[in-house]
Amino acid sequence: SKRGVLFILLLGFILQSVVLAATPFFEYYSPTMEQYLFLGFACLLLFCIKLLYVDDSFSIDPQDHALLVNRAAGFFFHFGQFFLLVSTTVLGAGLDDLTHNYLAATAALSDNSKNLVCGGFSSAVLIIAFIKSMHIRRVPNDPGKRNWFVAAYTVQVIFLFAVIFTTAQMCLAKDGPLRYLMMSEIEMLAVLSGFAFLLVVMSWLDEAVELSIYGDSEDAREFRVHPFGIWFCFTPEE
Numbered sequence: 001s002k003r004g005v006l007f008i009l010l011l012g013f014i015l016q017s018v019v020l021a022a023t024p025f026f027e028y029y030s031p032t033m034e035q036y037l038f039l040g041f042a043c044l045l046l047f048c049i050k051l052l053y054v055d056d057s058f059s060i061d062p063q064d065h066a067l068l069v070n071r072a073a074g075f076f077f078h079f080g081q082f083f084l085l086v087s088t089t090v091l092g093a094g095l096d097d098l099t100h101n102y103l104a105a106t107a108a109l110s111d112n113s114k115n116l117v118c119g120g121f122s123s124a125v126l127i128i129a130f131i132k133s134m135h136i137r138r139v140p141n142d143p144g145k146r147n148w149f150v151a152a153y154t155v156q157v158i159f160l161f162a163v164i165f166t167t168a169q170m171c172l173a174k175d176g177p178l179r180y181l182m183m184s185e186i187e188m189l190a191v192l193s194g195f196a197f198l199l200v201v202m203s204w205l206d207e208a209v210e211l212s213i214y215g216d217s218e219d220a221r222e223f224r225v226h227p228f229g230i231w232f233c234f235t236p237e238e
Contacts, residue, residue, distance in 0.1 A: 007053055014092035017092060018099050022039065038099075038102055045189065045192055045193045049128075052199055052203060054128060070235065081131065091121055093120075094116025097112070118167050118192070119172075121167055125160070133231065153205070160199065
């Protein structure tokens with residue numbers, strides 16, 4: 001719960017920095033609809049990242065948590081949480097600079113702010129996926145339901161890595177078709193916000209599978225297979 005509060009505060013400070021960067025420009029002229037859209041996309045991006053963040057306070061029993069069962073798993077769990085904060089901080093720094101560049105209409109400046117935003121977003125999504133992979137997965141015994149379970153998570157993983165690869169290429173590529181998505185600040189922010197929203201929708205497949213396959217929490221507990229998701233090398237220690 002403390003990690004979740006820290007992450008929410010960080011997102012709040014990022015949003016505050018965006019507003020503080022925009023305020024001086026709005027003191028001298030009325031914002032246009034396009035500028036409202038820019039701020040809306042920034043808010044949507046941060047909101048979707050918050051929805052993607054894994055809050056394990058209620059989904060995992062204390063005796064099954066990585067921090068209490070296996071030392072190596074606990075280390076990697078802390079490792080993921082730390083680099084999630086680093087990635088989100090980079091994203092926030094890029095958003096702050098991007099807001100200033102966009103409102104000041106300084107098109108001659110470098111693409112450093114765009115690279116920071118794309119790189120921070122890609123890294124944050126990757127780390128969130130890593131943390132999520134350490135959580136419990138409940139595999140049904142029925143072959144038909146098991147195939148549905150595997151298909152749902154396969155689609156989710158493919159889409160997740162497609163978004164990570166695309167946004168990383170937007171950050172690293174010097175030229176090519178993906179650079180056209182970064183021609184303007186608002187266009188790039190709209191693309192990232194759309195990716196983040198689609199990731200949130202895809203993450204709902206978890207809940208859809210749970211609700212469709214298992215009747216209640218007691219049924220779900222019967223299918224708990226491993227306390228660390230796909231990381232079978234982390235066995236519980238004495």
